[in-house]
Amino acid sequence: xxxxxxxxxxxxxxxxxxxxxxxxxxxxxxxxxxxxxxxxxxxxxxxxxxxxxxxxxxxxxxxxxxxxxxxxxxxxxxxxxxxxxxxxxxxxxxxxxxxxxxxxxxxxxxxxxxxxxxxxxxxxxxxxxxxxxxxxxxxxxxxxxxxxxxxxxxxxxxxxxxxxxxxxxxxxxxxxxxxxxxxxxxxxxxxxxxxxxxxxxxxxxxxxxxxxxxxxxxxxxxxxxxxxxxxxxxxxxxxxxxxxxxxxxxxxxxxxxxxxxxxxxxxxxxxxxxxxxxxxxxxxxxxxxxxxxxxxxxxxxxxxxxxxxxxxxxxxxxxxxxxxxxxxxxxxxxxxxxxxxxxxxxxxxxxxxxxxxxxxxxxxxxxxxxxxxxxxxxxxxxxxxxxxxxxxxxxxxxxxxxxxxxxxxxxxxxxxxxxxxxxxxxxxxxxxxxxxxxxxxxxxxxxxxxxxxxxxxxxxxxxxxxxxxxxxxxxxxxxxxxxxx
Numbered sequence: 001x002x003x004x005x006x007x008x009x010x011x012x013x014x015x016x017x018x019x020x021x022x023x024x025x026x027x028x029x030x031x032x033x034x035x036x037x038x039x040x041x042x043x044x045x046x047x048x049x050x051x052x053x054x055x056x057x058x059x060x061x062x063x064x065x066x067x068x069x070x071x072x073x074x075x076x077x078x079x080x081x082x083x084x085x086x087x088x089x090x091x092x093x094x095x096x097x098x099x100x101x102x103x104x105x106x107x108x109x110x111x112x113x114x115x116x117x118x119x120x121x122x123x124x125x126x127x128x129x130x131x132x133x134x135x136x137x138x139x140x141x142x143x144x145x146x147x148x149x150x151x152x153x154x155x156x157x158x159x160x161x162x163x164x165x166x167x168x169x170x171x172x173x174x175x176x177x178x179x180x181x182x183x184x185x186x187x188x189x190x191x192x193x194x195x196x197x198x199x200x201x202x203x204x205x206x207x208x209x210x211x212x213x214x215x216x217x218x219x220x221x222x223x224x225x226x227x228x229x230x231x232x233x234x235x236x237x238x239x240x241x242x243x244x245x246x247x248x249x250x251x252x253x254x255x256x257x258x259x260x261x262x263x264x265x266x267x268x269x270x271x272x273x274x275x276x277x278x279x280x281x282x283x284x285x286x287x288x289x290x291x292x293x294x295x296x297x298x299x300x301x302x303x304x305x306x307x308x309x310x311x312x313x314x315x316x317x318x319x320x321x322x323x324x325x326x327x328x329x330x331x332x333x334x335x336x337x338x339x340x341x342x343x344x345x346x347x348x349x350x351x352x353x354x355x356x357x358x359x360x361x362x363x364x365x366x367x368x369x370x371x372x373x374x375x376x377x378x379x380x381x382x383x384x385x386x387x388x389x390x391x392x393x394x395x396x397x398x399x400x401x402x403x404x405x406x407x408x409x410x411x412x413x414x415x416x417x418x419x420x421x422x423x424x425x426x427x428x429x430x431x432x433x434x435x436x437x438x439x440x441x442x443x444x445x446x447x448x449x450x451x452x453x454x455x456x457x458x459x460x461x462x463x464x465x466x467x468x469x470x471x472x473x474x475x476x477x478x479x480x481x482x483x484x485x
Contacts, residue, residue: 003223007212009231009264014211017268018219018332020412024271026219026368029173029396030211037062037100037110038389039119039208041192043199046094054086057109058098061203064109068098072113074128079084097196098206106294118185118192118206121217121246122170122178123151125147127162130155134166141245150175154182161186169221184245209415213241218368219250228254230262273335275393282326286319290330292394296339299327304343316345317352321359328363337369337388346380357382403476411478413443417452421459422445423482428463435466437483446482 002022008015010030018026030036042060046068049056057065075088090096099231102111118125132151136145147166148300155163164182192206199205212234220227227249229235242250256262262278263269274280280288282304289300301323303315327342342360347353353376360382364371366426370387400406420438427436438448448456448469460467468485 001094001220002225003286003374003448005215005224005227005324006262006266006268007227007229007231007234008213009212009229010084014234014392015267016211016215019266019268022266023329024266024268024333025366026330027272027275027335027393028211028215028361028390029393032395034209036208037103039100040097040204041097041116041206043196043202043205044096044098045202046090046092046096049086049090049092053085056086056090059202060100060110061110062104062110066098066100066110066112067108068096068112070113070114070328072111074113078360084115086161094289095200101389105388105391116189116192118183119167119217120181120185122173122181123183124165124167124183125162125189125387126165127189129163132163132165137168138166138171140171146413147171147178150178151182154179158186162189174224181245183319192297195312197301201342205384212238216242216246216249216253220246220252224249225252228256230256230466231251271395272393275330276398280330282322284319285323286323288323288326288330290334292334292336292392293479296341297336298341298343299330300343301345313348313352316347317356320344320347320352320356322429324356324359325363328360329365331386332367332369334393335388335390335393336388340384340386342384343384344376344380344382380427403478410476413441413477414451416440416444416478417447418479419447420480421452421455421483423468423480424459424463427482427484428465431484433465433484435468435469435485436483437468437473438480439470439475439477439483440480441477442471442473443477444475445469 002017002020006017006019008017013029013031015030016028017024031359038429044058044060044066046056047059047065054070056067056068058068060066065220066402068090070089084224094338096114098112101113101401102377104110114127118127119436132148132155133232134147134151138144138147147170151164153163153167164185166178170178196204200221204216209217216227216238226287229236232255237254238253239250242253248479258265261269278289280290282288287302289302291300301320303319323344330336331340344356347356357373357376361373367386369389373382373384374383396459400407404410420440424438436443440448454469
């Protein structure tokens with residue numbers, strides 16, 4: 001599988017696209033005024049403790065207070081010494097060193113932990129822990145033992161410096177390179193500790209790398225053939241960064257200088273537009289319908305124009321198999337997280353259900369986010385979760401519609417007309433007026449003068465006062481005012 005990483009950098013935003021076999025699979029967008037906070041370390045002030053939620057709100061200098069749960073406070077997981085109450089851990093007015101593990105999402109503040117971790121290309125340093133670990137995505141048992149032995153020897157030779165977890169990228173890396181990485185992480189953590197001691201106020205202690213460099217650190221795999229950057233300034237930052245920390249990818253970094261925009265060249269702008277639509281077409285003629293709500297994301301599969309060639313069960317099975325691959329791509333592309341409910345077309349054969357679930361799991365294995373899938377429920381639904389650490393593509397690029405307020409629909413002109421008629425009756429009975437003026441959208445006024453004209457005339461006769469109509473260009477179809485004259 002050929003894979004490329006495209007990095008588009010402009011002053012207001014940075015965009016990173018992961019392209020596999022010519023098809024964009026993942027998009028990360030970071031705005032300059034709303035940069036991602038995950039990985040940043042802060043000194044915060046506990047401003048409120050909520051015993052009922054076993055959590056605290058911490059001021060770390062952002063617009064909204066961040067959330068710190070008792071389970072995310074180091075020393076509270078496992079063992080018989082786990083405190084029973086949040087007040088045994090923190091108090092209002094305490095200064096704490098915390099790290100962001102989840103960006104602010106919607107109206108929610110950032111999620112924090114006191115169990116600090118610092119990542120490099122191959123390793124994650126956990127200063128507060130003493131046990132080493134290896135990524136579960138490394139399947140080879142012998143390689144896992146080799147990495148664990150290297151990390152354990154280093155930890156034993158440097159007591160009190162914390163522990164390390166080997167990332168997926170560490171597979172096959174020599175001991176010399178890993179030791180160099182651990183030395184770097186320990187020096188970095190020493191600098192963070194020093195700034196923690198020197199800083200007495202709320203604020204940022206250590207910020208993670210910018211998105212373009214994070215992409216080099218976290219997204220580059222052996223399958224990646226080329227990293228293309230369209231910014232000369234970022235390209236000049238990326239080369240020394242790669243030379244120091246990831247020398248094996250240095251030759252794969254390319255400065256794109258073509259006249260045509262990089263994302264246009266690969267058709268990514270069009271894919272971003274499609275990723276904001278509810279409906280996703282499948283090659284067979286079927287389609288997905290994706291609805292993102294506050295509580296969860298629902299995905300419905302339909303055969304659409306696909307009629308198959310053999311029988312109904314075979315048609316449904318093939319549609320579901322194709323949908324499973326499309327769903328995995330859409331989850332990554334749209335960065336959908338939290339609870340996800342997939343309504344596959346009902347299958348009667350158990351073997352078909354098993355194969356569809358296996359196809360879903362196989363496709364999700366390439367996802368960087370942690371996922372968990374359940375079996376097909378009695379209602380024919382597949383429930384899954386996908387770890388969410390940043391806003392979805394829709395939340396980054398869009399905002400609620402000012403007309404419908406995010407409902408996805410607005411009242412018809414007919415409904416608004418009937419509301420206006422009821423309001424006219426109320427006003428006429430309550431106040432002594434000579435006439436009434438109705439301000440509404442052009443669509444509503446047109447309907448009142450056409451389909452509803454007979455009832456409007458009856459209403460005028462009933463209240464004994466003239467009713468005047470005035471179209472307002474800035475009014476939505478739901479807005480109206482009844483003015484007393």
